[in-house]
Amino acid sequence: MTQMTFARAINAGLRKSLENDPKVVLMGEDIGTLGGVFRVTDGLQKDFGTHRVVDTPLAESAIVGTAVGLAYRGYRPVVEIQFDGFIYPAFDQIVSQVAKLHYRTRGAVKMPITIRVPFGGGIGSPEHHSESPEAYFTHTSGLRVVTVSSPQDAYTVIQQAIACDDPVLYFEPKRRYHDKGDVDESLDHTSPMSMGEARVLTQGTDVTLVAYGPLVKTALDAASAAADEGVSIEVIDLRSLAPVDYETVVASVRRTGRLVITHEAAQSGGLGAEVAASITERCFYHLEAAPVRVTGFDIPYPYSKLEMHHLPGLDRILDGVDRALGRPNSLSGLEG
């Protein structure tokens, strides 16, 4: 076990992938000499050379589009999109090319591309630096979408994403980059827990609380605070957003009868809606209350002095838990 930050854990995972597979190449803006704006790729160009860790011109569509060409040639590109809000110029290449080429070539061409995206808010940034665009990609067939919530997962899942023959969007919770945790470096891409599985983090009996990425820590803090009031919350880290491991969530909700899901992304058409609908379909007769969503608002990401109003925090999550439990809450007495 080694203590590592998130950023260092991803770096170690990238390093291991570069060592294990000569076809792995890293591409992105400022990832070489600088080591990335978050230093996630620190030192990798120095050790693996400019042909394997490539500083690219500033063109996101080209970063992803040339990765497609490299994948055609048998490479396994790992591209960095510098910030969540910068991914949109690459949208066509991701949605029409990366996601669909395996289908469009009847399986002849594989697209083992990993797209790393620092995402989410909470770091006081100006606009376009704090977005949560995951639902655009979970809605796109052909892609896998994963997030990580601990340095161990960051280390293991990045290697699993790179080893995966399907394209993977790997969302990194940027406000947790400097959080530390234990990492067992033997848990590489062969780890028995696949990147597609959800993980039950705390056992509970009253409410199932589903979170992912940066809000997993907030959810755990909420569960701990609720325990002080005698409420038992089962926290599930979704980990994979496409596909969602419903078996794990279904098993939990069948026991607790209540579901709260939280994310930073806007509510409408978001992952919370998808999980709530699917769980309602599969667990209707086990549910004691309607599923509750605690999410960002349907607004452009706000200026930083107000971002904490937009981001679900511990208290808003607990308010949602109270709604699921039918306890007094901020919406008590409100119809519909």
Add this chain to the structure above:
Amino acid sequence: MSTDETGQGGPAAPDSARHPHGQGRDLVQLVTPSGERISHPEFDYWVRDVTDEQLCSLYEDMTVIRRIDVEATALQRQGELGLWPPLLGQEAAQIGSGRALRTDDFVFSSYRENGVAYCRGVDLTDILRVWRGTASSGWDPYTINMATPQIIIGAQTLHATGYAMGIQNDGADSVAVTYFGDGATSEGDVNEAMVFAASFQVPVVFFCTNNHWAISEPVRLQSHIQLADRAAGFGIPSLRVDGNDVLAVMAATRVALDRARRGGGPTFIEAVSYRMGPHTTADDPTRYRDANELEDWAARDPISRIAALLERKGLLTEELQQQVKDKADAVAREMRAGCTTMPAPEPLDVFRNVYSTPNSWLDRQQDHYARYLATFGDPAGAVAEEGAR
């Protein structure tokens, strides 16, 4: 001459600004529209090995792909294909470049380069699959080293550039060649591809067929300067070639390929041609195009031109013409048969190849749909009937 660093010879810029899409400036031509072989101090060298026999073969290729194109258009009119994008008029651009490539080069094209696919050795039935709607693509790209057609305008130029980055990493001397049209030069992807290609000096050829029309939009709407001149802004050498002159196109393509193989980086070729047919079988060019313009270009028809050259050389014998016609007819027959006997896909095929690994969401949807289909005696028939309602 146009093989210098910028591809712009002489003091031509002011002239090009006045006549951005006119003929003449820097236009590499080896055979005139009347079939006269004119010598060229630089480009003759690049086709010095082309024998009479090979000239006849180029004539055959161009005639065959025109026949394929006519047959496919007919198949669409007869309801056998959903849509078809004719290449009529662009035979020289496609055959001249396609025949310059090596087997280990890799092509990323648009949807109109069926003549290039023919040069790569595509199975003719495969060309039609996507237009008949029986599969999402025609062929396995690795069998002929050509990606299946790209419909998103210009997106493939980035794929070619990335592929060329791979070639460079591998230390190989093959080349990635990307085909696109005049309209595509306005797309961000094409411009970004040229930025990347120049920055990394990778072995890629940007082959732009300027057929003068992007559906209804004339090329002057895309650019105020000649398309070839755009390349200079990226630091990419360019050539402007008569796209209806198969020999000139072959020479220009060989220049670009040679530069790429020697580590000289990308080249941009503007092949000046004309889309004599509609954009696709769903288009009606009479709504936006002057009939006189079409007549002008018909006089510069690429097949008539090589035929005239062969005639001057005494090669256009009746025997050759009959032989070429027979070949074209046979190919068209084979393609038609392949089209009409193409097996229909199975309903559950829609779920195949979305992922290369199991996917719980999709596996569940497939399972549920299979159960739904199983409630009918004849699943395919029942669904077809439902779809028609």
